[in-house]
Amino acid sequence: MTALAADLRRLVQHSQVVDAPAELRTYAYDASFLTQLAPQSPDAVVIAGSEADVVSVMRYAYERGVPVTPRGAASGQTGGCVALRGGIVLALNALNRIVEIDVPNMQVICEPGVVHAQLNEQLAKHRLVFPPDPGSTRMATVGGMAANNAHGMRAVKYGPTGAWVLGLHVVLPDGTLIETGSAGSRAKQSSAGLELTKLFVGAEGTLGVMTQLRLKLMPIAPGRAIVLALFDELENAGRAVQAVFAAGITPSAIEILDERCVRAVNLYRPAMNLPEVEALLLFEVDGNPAGVGSDAAQIAEIVAPLVRGAGTADGARSVEWSVEAKRIAALWEARSVVGAAVGMLRPNANRAYCGEDICVPVARIPQTLRAIQDISQKYDIPIATYGHIGGGSLHPGHLIDGRNADDVARVLQVADEIHDLALRMGGTTTGEHGVGAVRARFMPQEHGPALDAMRRIKQALDPKGIMNPGKVFPDQMPVVEAELPIVLPVGEPARATVDPG
Numbered sequence: 122m123t124a125l126a127a128d129l130r131r132l133v134q135h136s137q138v139v140d141a142p143a144e145l146r147t148y149a150y151d152a153s154f155l156t157q158l159a160p161q162s163p164d165a166v167v168i169a170g171s172e173a174d175v176v177s178v179m180r181y182a183y184e185r186g187v188p189v190t191p192r193g194a195a196s197g198q199t200g201g202c203v204a205l206r207g208g209i210v211l212a213l214n215a216l217n218r219i220v221e222i223d224v225p226n227m228q229v230i231c232e233p234g235v236v237h238a239q240l241n242e243q244l245a246k247h248r249l250v251f252p253p254d255p256g257s258t259r260m261a262t263v264g265g266m267a268a269n270n271a272h273g274m275r276a277v278k279y280g281p282t283g284a285w286v287l288g289l290h291v292v293l294p295d296g297t298l299i300e301t302g303s304a305g306s307r308a309k310q311s312s313a314g315l316e317l318t319k320l321f322v323g324a325e326g327t328l329g330v331m332t333q334l335r336l337k338l339m340p341i342a343p344g345r346a347i348v349l350a351l352f353d354e355l356e357n358a359g360r361a362v363q364a365v366f367a368a369g370i371t372p373s374a375i376e377i378l379d380e381r382c383v384r385a386v387n388l389y390r391p392a393m394n395l396p397e398v399e400a401l402l403l404f405e406v407d408g409n410p411a412g413v414g415s416d417a418a419q420i421a422e423i424v425a426p427l428v429r430g431a432g433t434a435d436g437a438r439s440v441e442w443s444v445e446a447k448r449i450a451a452l453w454e455a456r457s458v459v460g461a462a463v464g465m466l467r468p469n470a471n472r473a474y475c476g477e478d479i480c481v482p483v484a485r486i487p488q489t490l491r492a493i494q495d496i497s498q499k500y501d502i503p504i505a506t507y508g509h510i511g512g513g514s515l516h517p518g519h520l521i522d523g524r525n526a527d528d529v530a531r532v533l534q535v536a537d538e539i540h541d542l543a544l545r546m547g548g549t550t551t552g553e554h555g556v557g558a559v560r561a562r563f564m565p566q567e568h569g570p571a572l573d574a575m576r577r578i579k580q581a582l583d584p585k586g587i588m589n590p591g592k593v594f595p596d597q598m599p600v601v602e603a604e605l606p607i608v609l610p611v612g613e614p615a616r617a618t619v620d621p622g
C-alpha cells in the first residue's frame with residue numbers, strides 16, 4: 122500500500138480507497154481520444170460516500186499539495202476527469218441521492234452523482250423535467266454536466282445546464298464548504314451579490330468540488346411535433362434555419378446531418394432508407410398540443426422553397442411533418458444512431474473524439490461544413506459532421522484506423538485545424554464538451570487578456586494549484602507518451618509522442 126493510500130484510509134473507509142494498479146488503470150480514461158492515446162492512472166482514488174468525505178480529502182490534499190481531480194461518469198471528451206498530473210481522483214458517482222423533489226417550488230436538490238436520465242425518470246412522475254439533455258443522458262452525472270456546463274439538443278430553446286442551476290454546495294480546494302445561491306434558499310431568482318453559482322458551473326472542477334446541486338425544473342411539455350427537411354445544398358439548410366427563426370418560431374431542437382452522416386445512417390439502419398442529400402434537418406417543436414401541429418406545418422411551409430427539388434413532386438417528398446409519437450420516435454432514431462453509425466463509413470475504422478465540438482455563428486454553418494470537408498480531403502481522413510445547428514454547435518466525427526500511427530498523427534492535425542477554423546469563423550473551440558486538457562492550449566487565442574482574469578480567480582480560490590491541474594489553463598501542459606494501438610486492439614503496438622492539445 123502506498124503512503125498516500127494509507128493516509129486516505131485513515132480519512133475514509135478502507136473500501137472507499139482504490140490503489141491496486143489494475144483498478145487504478147480503469148480511472149485512466151474518459152471518452153476522449155487523448156486518454157485513448159495516453160491513459161494516465163491516478164496514484165489513488167477515493168470513492169466519496171458523503172460530503173464530509175470530500176471535505177476531509179480536500180483538507181488533506183491542500184495541506185500536502187496533492188492534486189485532486191473530481192470525476193463523475195467519465196463520459197467527458199476532454200480528459201477533464203483524468204488525473205494527468207497524478208494524485209487523487211475523487212469519484213463522485215456514488216453520491217447519487219435525490220435529496221428532495223420540491224414540486225411546489227419546481228426544483229430538485231440532489232447529489233452530484235445522480236445520472237441525468239435517472240433524474241428525469243423520477244421527475245417525470247411529477248410531470249416535471251430538468252431540460253438540459255446531452256446525448257450521454259444515460260451516463261452523464263448532473264455534477265459532470267454542471268462542471269462542463271453541458272448543453273444538448275434542446276439548448277436552442279432551453280439553454281445550457283447553467284441556466285437551470287440555482288445553487289450549489291461546493292467544497293473549496295482548502296476544504297471549506299460553501300453554499301452558493303443564498304444559503305438555505307428555495308427562491309427561483311436572486312440578485313444578491315456575486316453570482317458564485319455561475320463561477321463554478323463550467324469551471325470543470327478547477328475551482329472546487331460540487332457536492333450538492335439545487336436545480337430548477339419546468340413542467341414537461343404536453344405536445345411535440347417534428348419536421349424533416351432534405352436539402353441538396355448546404356447553404357439552403359442554413360437559410361432554412363434562419364427563415365424559421367425570422368418567422369418568430371423557436372423550435373425545441375434543430376439538428377443537422379451532413380451527407381456522410383445520412384449515408385452512415387442508411388448503412389447502419391438500411392430500413393430508414395433516407396435520400397442521400399447534402400444535408401438533412403430535423404426541427405422539433407414542443408408546447409401546447411394544439412399549437413405544435415400548426416408550428417410544424419408553418420415550418421414545413423417556410424422551408425419548402427429551399428428543399429431538394431422545390432416546386433416539383435420531389436420537393437413535396439423532401440419535407441414532411443408529424444405530431445404522431447411513432448413517427449417522431451422514428452425520425453429521432455436517425456439522429457440518435459448517427460454517433461455510432463459514422464464508424465461504418467470506413468472499414469476497420471473507429472471515431473477519434475478530438476476537434477469534435479466546435480460552435481460557430483449560425484449564419485456561418487454552411488461555410489464551416491464545407492471547410493471541414495476541405496480539411497478532410499487535405500488530410501485524407503473521412504469526417505462526418507452533425508450537430509445542433511440551431512445554436513451553431515457542430516460535431517465532426519473523424520474516422521481513423523487506430524493501428525496506424527500515421528492516421529493518428531494526421532487526425533491530431535485535423536483537430537488543430539478544426540479548432541483554428543472555429544475561431545476564424547468567429548466561434549469557439551467548444552460549444553458544449555468543455556476545454557479539459559485537449560483544448561487548453563487554444564485558450565490564449567480564444568480569450569486573450571480575459572484568460573488572465575480567469576487565472577487570477579483560479580489563483581485566489583486555489584493558491585496551491587491542486588484542483589484538477591493541467592485542465593482549462595494552458596500552463597505547464599504535460600507532453601505524454603501515446604500508447605498504440607488505440608482503437609482496435611489488434612496489430613503491432615506502436616508508440617508516438619502526443620501533445621495533448
Ligand SMILES: Cc1cc2nc3c(=O)[nH]c(=O)nc-3n(C[C@H](O)[C@H](O)[C@H](O)COP(=O)(O)OP(=O)(O)OC[C@H]3O[C@@H](n4cnc5c(N)ncnc54)[C@H](O)[C@@H]3O)c2cc1C
Pocket residue numbers: 151152190191192193194195196197198201202213233254255256257260261262263264265266267268269270271272273274325326327329330331332460553554555557589592
Ligand atoms: C456519447 C456521448 C454523447 C455526448 N453528448 C453530449 C451532448 O449532447 N452535450 C454535451 O454537453 N455533452 C455531451 N457529451 C459529453 C459529456 O457527456 C458531458 O460533458 C457530461 O456533462 C460529462 O459528465 P460526466 O458525469 O461524465 O463528467 P466527467 O467526464 O466525469 O467529468 C467532466 C468534468 O467535470 C468535472 N467534474 C465532475 N464531477 C464534478 C463535481 N461533482 N464537482 C466538480 N467537478 C466535477 C471533472 O473534473 C471533469 O473536468 C457526450 C459524451 C458522450 C460519450
